[in-house]
Amino acid sequence: xxxxxxxxxxxxxxxxxxxxxxxxxxxxxxxxxxxxxxxxxxxxxxxxxxxxxxxxxxxxxxxxxxxxxxxxxxxxxxxxxxxxxxxxxxxxxxxxxxxxxxxxxxxxxxxxxxxxxxxxxxxxxxxxxxxxxxxxxxxxxxxxxxxxxxxxxxxxxxxxxxxxxxxxxxxxxxxxxxxxxxxxxxxxxxxxxxxxxxxxxxxxxxxxxxxxxxxxxxxxxxxxxxxxxxx
Numbered sequence: 508x509x510x511x512x513x514x515x516x517x518x519x520x521x522x523x524x525x526x527x528x529x530x531x532x533x534x535x536x537x538x539x540x541x542x543x544x545x546x547x548x549x550x551x552x553x554x555x556x557x558x559x560x561x562x563x564x565x566x567x568x569x570x571x572x573x574x575x576x577x578x579x580x581x582x583x584x585x586x587x588x589x590x591x592x593x594x595x596x597x598x599x600x601x602x603x604x605x606x607x608x609x610x611x612x613x614x615x616x617x618x619x620x621x622x623x624x625x626x627x628x629x630x631x632x633x634x635x636x637x638x639x640x641x642x643x644x645x646x647x648x649x650x651x652x653x654x655x656x657x658x659x660x661x662x663x664x665x666x667x668x669x670x671x672x673x674x675x676x677x678x679x680x681x682x683x684x685x686x687x688x689x690x691x692x693x694x695x696x697x698x699x700x701x702x703x704x705x706x707x708x709x710x711x712x713x714x715x716x717x718x719x720x721x722x723x724x725x726x727x728x729x730x731x732x733x734x735x736x737x738x
Contacts, residue, residue, distance in 0.1 A: 564614035567605050571598040571618065575625055599625065613650075616642070620651045623658050627665070635662045653683050660695050664702075673699035690716065690725050697732070 623638030676696035716729035
């Protein structure tokens with residue numbers, strides 16, 4: 508006789524069978540549970556360690572930035588003082604320390620750029636160039652790659668390597684044309700071309716700035732320089 512509507516045929520598996528199956532496999536099941544727990548604890552421990560590492564690195568970076576700000580005040584016309592000199596010297600010690608002790612931190616990336624900026628401000632152009640180039644090679648997709656590129660261009664310009672500077676500025680102006688910082692690259696390109704006595708090309712760059720940044724102080728300055736170049 509067929510089973511009645513709604514009745515479920517017995518599978519033949521009883522609670523005792525399930526208990527016996529679990530008991531027989533207690534070792535592999537226990538090891539599996541232990542592996543999952545160990546992985547979870549490992550991830551938590553690693554995440555906590557990384558957070559603490561980043562916090563420690565950023566604390567050192569804050570102190571280093573204080574030194575850089577002191578240097579900027581002096582270069583902008585402020586009076587040097589013993590206090591300013593001390594924090595700057597500290598910054599120059601802290602930045603390599605961050606790079607060495609916390610190499611995988613975000614602060615280590617920022618430290619390399621800041622090392623270039625300090626060297627540039629102190630007119631140590633070879634050292635600045637090494638720092639900027641190092642950043643571009645180590646962090647090609649870094650948060651400050653455009654700033655490192657512009658820093659490299661400025662450094663080449665300061666060394667009167669105008670051909671190399673123009674090439675860097677031209678590349679940056681095209682690659683990052685949607686960035687607000689692209690104006691720095693375009694101005695650097697125009698300056699470098701002017702130094703190379705390629706005035707017609709410089710005028711074209713100034714004209715581009717005047718058109719793309721119409722109504723801004725950059726556009727007005729570009730128009731002034733364009734008029735000079737056309738004389």
